[in-house]
Amino acid sequence: MTPPPLGRPRNKDGPAFDPALDDTELAAVRDALARGRWTEARRLLAETGEDWDRRGHRLVVLAEGAASSAWAREWQLAEPDSPDAAALLACATVCRAVRGQEIPEVARAACLTAARMAPADPTPWLGILILARRTGTDDERVRAFDQVRARHRDHHHAHHLMAACLAEHQTGDRDDPLHEVYDFASWAAEQAPADSPLAVLPVVAHAERYRVLARAGVEPHDPARSGHWATRRARQVMKAAFDWWLEWDVDDGTAHPRRKVDLNYLAHAKLHEGRPAEAAALLTRIGPHATQAPWSYPDQDARKAFRAARRAALGSA
Incomplete structure (x- = not known):
């Protein structure tokens, strides 16, 4: 679910990318969950509390395991009133639906159940947004994003997902400098608080557009052979975004x-x-x-x- 960092090779011979990033505790709990030890996931999520960005990241990473939905169901059977168990099951069901192993309606229902159990938690709506990116409509994606933002207006993962969704709108055979993803990224950077990494979302928007253009054959798969990153506008966007973040x-x-x-x-x-x-x-x-x-x-x-x-x-x- 989490995109590879910019500059990392994407081929099978490149270095492995761990979605847990530098969260070593998350990586350890993910390995424990794969062996059926869901009590460690319960402890980790309880300690995470209302750090919504970290909670969303941790739940998505834990949910990606092949056996995560099974162990989440076991946890939910043991603790049927646990919103953390419901959220993990919802995210795991979304992952299965994205992989084509579950019906999307089942995953959406699981997310809505988790949302009812924890109304302030944006993570179940993040799950719906992940699902809607693959199986939903534009309106469903916007509604899910709005629900996430209503609970945590600077949710990093949700903004990155929306940038990816918007970037995937390709109506012509070239890049449009007025494409909606650029407007969205600029708006999000403007709205973000002073210490938010969302300040670099305009750069993410360019990267996402390049991914889409390369897949459509409009740009070469090797960015070094493309003029996309050499245009005056691209240079300005990158410089402005990083100035905004670093000064x-x-x-x-x-x-x-x-x-x-x-x-x-x-x-x-x-x-x-x-x-x-x-x-x-x-x-x-x-x-x-x-x-x-x-x-x-x-x-x-x-x-x-x-x-x-x-x-x-x-x-x-």
Whole structure:
């Protein structure tokens, strides 16, 4: 369910990709569950609590095992009121449905049962979104995503899944720079909190589109032979997204990502309000390099606008 990281070989001779990532405790519990020791999964999920991103990741990884649904059913028989057992069974049933081993309606029903047992948990709706990506309609995918976001608005896995779903809409024989996946990724980056990895979702959108275009034969399977990543727009998107994620400012001893962007916008607001001295102070704090927001259009030169605004503010102060 989790896509391979960018740059990793995807062929069978490449290094193995472990969906558990660096969660060594999850990897150990997954191995224990494969041997029928579901009590360790119960402990892990109880410790995870309401860390929804981590809970979703852990449940999906645990659910991918070939025997996970069987052991989840055994757990549920022992503890029929356990929302964790219901969530694991729901995700495992979704995995089976995606592999063609279960009827999609059965998987969806299991997810809805788990959702009723834990109304605040976005994970059962994440399961429905995973299922809808393979077997559902556009409306079903959007509804599932909205349900996840209503419970945890910055759910990383759900946003990555929606980017993948939207990227798979291919109506022509070329890439469209106005494709909806780019708008979605830009919107999500704009909405994300200051410390969210969703700031790099515009880069993910480009990677997902390239995957779809290569599969359709529009782009070569080797990215090095493609112009997709060499276009001005692609370079701007990647640079802006990583600037957005990596640039920091320190306030009261605390480092805040994206603060430079916030200050940049605030400085321009002060300038337009006729308060040039305050704008000049903010622009001085930002430093000589403006940060271009990841949803900026390629025909807008953020740095040029920044320098003009800075000169205007400092000249009026």
